[in-house]
Amino acid sequence: DTGVSQDPRHKITKRGQNVTFRCDPISEHNRLYWYRQTLGQGPEFLTYFQNEAQLEKSRLLSDRFSAERPKGSFSTLEIQRTEQGDSAMYLCASSLAPQNTEAFFGQGTRLTVV
């Protein structure tokens, strides 16, 4: 297992366009998290899944954001009508609950909205 992988690593998009990111967690992990990190800040929680169920969403996740994990394996995060303020690093993490609370992070997707 190569760990958590995210695709793409970098995305540049024009304001108003839609973008979608993919996260493949560690295969046996049942919990998957999305975080957003802006320059000079720590990662901020966006949402998490337990298997295919989305159990919590942050207030940071506006209605332009949607996340799915249809089969309890990979997850997608879509941002509609992107704004310049969406420019950030989007990090995915996975863990095995409840046995292990340690979250393993992917390398992130860097989004730049121009």
Next chain:
Amino acid sequence: AQSVTQPDIHITVSEGASLELRCNYSYGATPYLFWYVQSPGQGLQLLLKYFSGDTLVQGIKGFEAEFKRSQSSFNLRKPSVHWSDAAEYFCAVFLGGGYQKVTFGTGTKLQVIP
């Protein structure tokens, strides 16, 4: 309010010198505690974690951290810093129970000078 505080935004140390990065948390109960490291443009790597038991925990890359309940602190230390340790360091907490997410501090950027 619940929070994780890293009071030092930026620290510079000489190679070979000792290092201590501070972390304080503000929660009603003792959370699970973590230190992560992030190199530029990369995801986060777990250095060490504290769940219970011995309050001095050893991590990877020669790092250690000490949990002090009376001070609500979990400071990260290394006896001798190497140039490759230059990165950003994040303290994080996981509460468990109904709070199934890791919350991060704002990070401390470490610069190592020859």
